Amino acid sequence: xxxxxxxxxxxxxEREFYFLNYAIQTNDGFIMKDIEQFHESEKDAFIERxxxxxxxxxxxxxxxxxxxxxxxxxxxxxxxxxxxxxxxxNYVVQEKMDIGNIPVTLYFSPFxxxxxxxxxxxxxxxxxxxxxxxRKLFIMFATADKIDQSxxxxxxxxxEKQIANRVYKSMKAYYKISYKFADQVEMLVSDDSPKLLxxxxxxxxxxxxxxxxxxxxxxxxxxxxQSRFASSYIKSFLSSTQQSERASxxxxxxxxxxxxxxxxxxxxxxxxxxxxxxNQQTETANETKTSGSFLDKLIGKKNKSPDTSKxxxxxxxxxxxxxxxxxxxxxxEKSYIQExxxxxxxxSLAQSSNELLSMTSRDIFSSMGKSAELxxxxxxxxxIELKGVVWGIEPLRNSLTNLYSDGEFIIKxxxxxxxxxxxxxxx
Amino acid sequence: xxxxxxxxxxxxKILYLFTVVxxxxxxxxxxxxxxSQVNEYQTNLKKxxxxxxxxxxxxxxxxxxxxxxxxxxxxVFDDVNVKAVSDKKYGVxxxxxxxxxxxxxxxxxxxxxxxxxxxxxxxxxNSKEKEVEVNMTLLTL
Numbered sequence: 001x002x003x004x005x006x007x008x009x010x011x012x013x014e015r016e017f018y019f020l021n022y023a024i025q026t027n028d029g030f031i032m033k034d035i036e037q038f039h040e041s042e043k044d045a046f047i048e049r050x051x052x053x054x055x056x057x058x059x060x061x062x063x064x065x066x067x068x069x070x071x072x073x074x075x076x077x078x079x080x081x082x083x084x085x086x087x088x089x090n091y092v093v094q095e096k097m098d099i100g101n102i103p104v105t106l107y108f109s110p111f112x113x114x115x116x117x118x119x120x121x122x123x124x125x126x127x128x129x130x131x132x133x134x135r136k137l138f139i140m141f142a143t144a145d146k147i148d149q150s151x152x153x154x155x156x157x158x159x160e161k162q163i164a165n166r167v168y169k170s171m172k173a174y175y176k177i178s179y180k181f182a183d184q185v186e187m188l189v190s191d192d193s194p195k196l197l198x199x200x201x202x203x204x205x206x207x208x209x210x211x212x213x214x215x216x217x218x219x220x221x222x223x224x225x226q227s228r229f230a231s232s233y234i235k236s237f238l239s240s241t242q243q244s245e246r247a248s249x250x251x252x253x254x255x256x257x258x259x260x261x262x263x264x265x266x267x268x269x270x271x272x273x274x275x276x277x278x279n280q281q282t283e284t285a286n287e288t289k290t291s292g293s294f295l296d297k298l299i300g301k302k303n304k305s306p307d308t309s310k311x312x313x314x315x316x317x318x319x320x321x322x323x324x325x326x327x328x329x330x331x332x333e334k335s336y337i338q339e340x341x342x343x344x345x346x347x348s349l350a351q352s353s354n355e356l357l358s359m360t361s362r363d364i365f366s367s368m369g370k371s372a373e374l375x376x377x378x379x380x381x382x383x384i385e386l387k388g389v390v391w392g393i394e395p396l397r398n399s400l401t402n403l404y405s406d407g408e409f410i411i412k413x414x415x416x417x418x419x420x421x422x423x424x425x426x427x
Numbered sequence: 428x429x430x431x432x433x434x435x436x437x438x439x440k441i442l443y444l445f446t447v448v449x450x451x452x453x454x455x456x457x458x459x460x461x462x463s464q465v466n467e468y469q470t471n472l473k474k475x476x477x478x479x480x481x482x483x484x485x486x487x488x489x490x491x492x493x494x495x496x497x498x499x500x501x502x503v504f505d506d507v508n509v510k511a512v513s514d515k516k517y518g519v520x521x522x523x524x525x526x527x528x529x530x531x532x533x534x535x536x537x538x539x540x541x542x543x544x545x546x547x548x549x550x551x552x553n554s555k556e557k558e559v560e561v562n563m564t565l566l567t568l
Contacts, residue, residue: 316442330457341468350545358535380549
């Protein structure tokens, strides 16, 4: 017996975790169940859980939120990219739907969620709508008809005060290009951060009452009615084959889907076809006209996409790489020259020592003259020890004591009427 | 510029700071040490070159090798024996005529310019009739 309740299954990825939730849709709103969390290493279990829920509740929509930072609001659709219509003349465009093999039937942009949340409040006056999702500020200046300007600002690593400062700066930046200030500020905060709300109220002088809702609650609301999501979900302009493959991998058995859900999906499919057709017709004309949003031109640098951040991070490695290479080079060269220097120093020392030894030896042999003959001599740079036969005692004594005044000169008569001498001294 | 830096992530800032610290505490001392050692090396090398030119030698000192040393010494003296004493020490015995003692002194003065060796300890002379035997120990550098 299949469960006939209409259920919205919502999930999104924040940092390394997948968050999954589902809600039973009723006429009086939706009833949310507990949020489940999966580490990215448990992706298979996460997908399995989604499929399980889809099997339990055949009448379902599986909804996710695009937290990519390279989303751009444009005046026209881009046939090469994934896009969703919000407002009459505005489309959120992003390069591709980056959902991999995770089942998704509806994929929304935070800009679409923002619009849905505040569209009733929009009028002729300019309103600044800010969505704070996954530490990114999704900002748009809008009236009831269209978005004048939009951009995404990263806030990772910033304090609450710095985030408030960024909001203020974005208002100033918009004033610089349009000479208009927003008359009203609305802020939708998805993170549970009471401190941020407090700081925003304190730091921004305008009257701002941020709304705090979880991403799951926002997505359940988006998926509650077909009229609400029919045009605002992101459609991928992939080939029809790929589309059908994706559809077959993400949808559950169509037999079990109730009539309204089927109608919703059919409408969605029809819209997709219309989108493709429209884009095909205008593709050539749009190619030259379509350009990045106004803000892209304005704050190109300030609107930091992850790619830019990556490039900046990568750029920061260059000086480090240079320092490591330079330091490494000099360290290696230093040890190499140290080795060579040790050798030359030792050689220089050896040369001095050898020259001194040679000089001492030369002096001793000279001092023998014709007065004596050496039989044995031990000569070093520290001391000398001589033994030999002497004929002229006094001349030998004099020449040796001239060289080494502290030396000990001893003579000893031999049996063959010759005289032996010995001499010891320190050098 | 400063504003751009302020806007960079904490990791990037730490990376820059680490780079600066590394440059100051490692690269600069390594560079200074390297160049002062190069200067010192050049000075010592010049001293050796001057000594070599005094004896009419070119500064092409060789690593000590027993056979080669024996060959070169035998060009001056008839009887030269070299034997290894320990890992880096070699005992050398040279026999010569008494009148060749001056040649030995010159040989001794040039020995460290020809080979990376030093005479350690004492020279031991023993005279027998018209011959002198010198024993010495060489330490390879």
